[in-house]
Amino acid sequence: MIETIAVSFFALLAIGAAVYAALVRHTLHCIISLAVTLFGVAGIFLSLGSPFVAAMQILIYIGGISVAMVFALMLSVSLARKVEHSFRKVVGSIVAAGAFFTAMAVLIMTTEFPVREEPAPAEQWAVANIGHAFLTNYNVVFIGLSLTLLLAILAAVLVAGREEEPS
Amino acid sequence: MNLTFFLLLALILFSAGLVAVMSRRNLVTILVGIELMLNAASVNFMAFNFFTAPDPVVGQIVVLLIIGLAAAEVAVFLAILMVLYRARHEVDVEDIRELKG
Numbered sequence: 174m175i176e177t178i179a180v181s182f183f184a185l186l187a188i189g190a191a192v193y194a195a196l197v198r199h200t201l202h203c204i205i206s207l208a209v210t211l212f213g214v215a216g217i218f219l220s221l222g223s224p225f226v227a228a229m230q231i232l233i234y235i236g237g238i239s240v241a242m243v244f245a246l247m248l249s250v251s252l253a254r255k256v257e258h259s260f261r262k263v264v265g266s267i268v269a270a271g272a273f274f275t276a277m278a279v280l281i282m283t284t285e286f287p288v289r290e291e292p293a294p295a296e297q298w299a300v301a302n303i304g305h306a307f308l309t310n311y312n313v314v315f316i317g318l319s320l321t322l323l324l325a326i327l328a329a330v331l332v333a334g335r336e337e338e339p340s
Numbered sequence: 341m342n343l344t345f346f347l348l349l350a351l352i353l354f355s356a357g358l359v360a361v362m363s364r365r366n367l368v369t370i371l372v373g374i375e376l377m378l379n380a381a382s383v384n385f386m387a388f389n390f391f392t393a394p395d396p397v398v399g400q401i402v403v404l405l406i407i408g409l410a411a412a413e414v415a416v417f418l419a420i421l422m423v424l425y426r427a428r429h430e431v432d433v434e435d436i437r438e439l440k441g
Binding site for chain 2: 270278
């Protein structure tokens with residue numbers, strides 16, 4: 174019972190903040206409601222049995238990515254400025270996304286998924302299993318992700334720190 | 341709370357991200373839309389991981405991979421945004437048309 178209330182709360186939080194982020198005109202409000210959506214999704218992860226991934230979502234997404242976006246906004250775009258929407262583009266994109274939503278919702282409702290009888294045993298959900306899998310069967314994923322992050326950070330520093338040559 | 345509930349939740353998040361990406365002209369809000377879509381994919385992976393997968397480790401690894409790739413993407417994206425702003429004082433995608441280096 175209490176779990177149903179918690180899941181509904183996090184789901185409503187995520188949906189409301191996501192719709193607000195998609196439609197609001199103020200750029201900083203958009204980023205803050207993205208952070209609220211990420212928090213709601215972290216709660217959904219918690220109810221789907223993985224506290225570790227929920228913690229990583231909060232640490233990396235909210236603590237890292239949202240803060241980096243706010244910093245970049247402060248260094249570049251003036252906060253007070255509201256971006257004008259073109260009304261035709263908004264209506265057109267809502268119609269297109271609505272068509273996509275309807276098609277996918279019909280597909281999800283009509284499909285029979287092979288749902289398992291009971292959830293996986295608790296010892297399979299232990300965090301140690303994730304670490305073990307990362308260092309054995311999924312080692313290539315781990316190394317590839319590390320190298321991608323290293324290259325991305327180096328590239329970001331090189332691109333952002335480049336001096337404008339006089340023209 | 342069954343599988344369909346979580347899939348519909350992810351679908352709503354993805355549609356909101358789609359609206360944000362298609363209707364905006366500001367690069368920062370387009371990035372917000374992309375993050376919403378990536379999160380919808382994460383919710384889908386975790387839902388299938390909980391309800392159908394034989395081994396719950398694999399879905400969590402995929403979601404951690406998505407989070408890491410999103411961090412890398414945001415770093416490069418924001419660096420490009422700052423260079424664009426310094427050069428043109430504008431991050432409107434309709435005005436960024438030429439590829440001169």
